[in-house]
Amino acid sequence: MQNNKKLKIAFFGSSLVSAYWNGAATYYRGIVRALHQRGHQVTFYEPDAYQRQENRDIPDPDWAKVVVYAATEEAVFKMLEQATEADIVVKASGVGVFDGLLEAEVLKLQTPERMVIFWDVDAPATLDRVQNNPDDAFRAHIPQYDMVLTYGGGEPVIQAYEALGVKQCVPVYNALDTATHFPVEPNPKFACDLAFLGNRLPDREARVEHFFLEVAAKLPQNTFIIGGSGWGDKPMSSNVKYIGHVFTQDHNAFNCTPKAVLNISRESMARYGFSPATRVFEAAGAAACIITDYWEGIDFFFEPDTEILVAKNGDEVGKIMAGLTEEKATAIGKAAYNKVLAAHTYNHRADQLEKLLHSKIARKAGELV
Structure with missing residues (x-):
């Protein structure tokens, strides 16, 4: 053939x-x-x-x-x-x-x-x-x-x-699907310091607690948004806003607007490594500053500290947020955007x-x- x-x-x-x-x-x-x-x-x-x-x-x-x-x-x-x-x-x-x-x-x-x-x-x-x-x-x-x-x-x-x-x-x-995910104007309804998007699944829930919800509880001065299906009855601190299912046409604004977006792998994918979620590339395609939980193989896709920020636990997420300026977040997002266009479409x-x-x-x- x-x-x-x-x-x-x-x-x-x-x-x-x-x-x-x-x-x-x-x-x-x-x-x-x-x-x-x-x-x-x-x-x-x-x-x-x-x-x-x-x-x-x-x-x-x-x-x-x-x-x-x-x-x-x-x-x-x-x-x-x-x-x-x-x-x-x-x-x-x-x-x-x-x-x-x-x-x-x-x-x-x-x-x-x-x-x-x-x-x-x-x-x-x-x-x-x-x-x-x-x-x-x-x-x-x-x-x-x-x-x-x-x-x-x-x-x-x-x-x-x-x-x-x-x-x-x-x-x-x-x-990255460049036809659907790209930088757009910020949308005030997604404005916050850190946003996370993901459905509530059994092998993700504990990691969302450690990397996101517990971090939010310890940082009352910061604002947080969580999107995705199934989180409605989950206990959250008052500085976390739950917005439910986010349709794909809103993903770009969801990624572009917050200071940073958080990627949290499912437990099994983190254990095997080399499994970047779709959302990592979607967020990079919108020039978002991404903070990700650690998994082996991250540097195969993005350069840590330059194109993506990596946290091994919730405390490290908190430290990253404490030192993250708007200028640094913008620079990291731009570097991720350039990488994804060059190698990961x-x-x-x-x-x-x-x-x-x-x-x-x-x-x-x-x-x-």
Whole structure:
């Protein structure tokens, strides 16, 4: 197969059009839009579940075909039948409906000409699950996929997948979608000293307490904002304002307005390292001054102290805030913005992905000869 062949890709994921309880949405959008710009056709199959369709951020885009299917087994099989028109079938982790069924059934679409890929947008959680449960059905599927792509994780995740028999595991990191995330005018409703955006999840909550809520309680003279779903009944000091779900069209102002924004990794991602959240690149794309919790591999993406500020605990967040002037925050935000444009856009990721897919297709074709 030629290296310039335009590919038809069937993508089973949580949602392309809604970021509601769906942190991977902007990652999918960035990747899919960049593939479309290179001439590839993506059909994105997403279930009508978790009120995502009622909380859409975007209409159906012109850079992908979106197929919303009913959350039933019958509808899943109908979508799988449609996917046979594709050159490549992708099953992402965390679709949220019939994941186990999809993980098994997409493998039946594998042919010498059609590649089937598992795209893990939460590799640390997937690996922890299968390592802790030898009977997990997904464990047996891993060696059957042509390739596993991951949202991050670096060498530790690659090695963990290799130990489970994967044919090939490649991280395709988060990045900046320059079409959606960029500097804008500040919005007074997001004005504060430190802002955090993230949904309330079990393996993130304790870290949010330590790195954000406890810091706020100790700094009554400073103002804080927390955005994301699920925090409504969480005890917070009076200098913290909870603003609920923040739609993606407000992300730029949310990132541009505060003196600094805080990135807090989920516990499993911090443990594996090399897993920068989408929000890190989105904030950098808005020239925000980012403070992040420490995880191994930060310097692979940004230079600490110059392009990003790093804290190993809540006390360090407090110290950073105490010494952070507006001038310093602006300089760090600008440096992060320059770095992300130079090395971490979805165009960079699509370039990597396109080469990877064509080389894998060529290898499969070679095996047929």
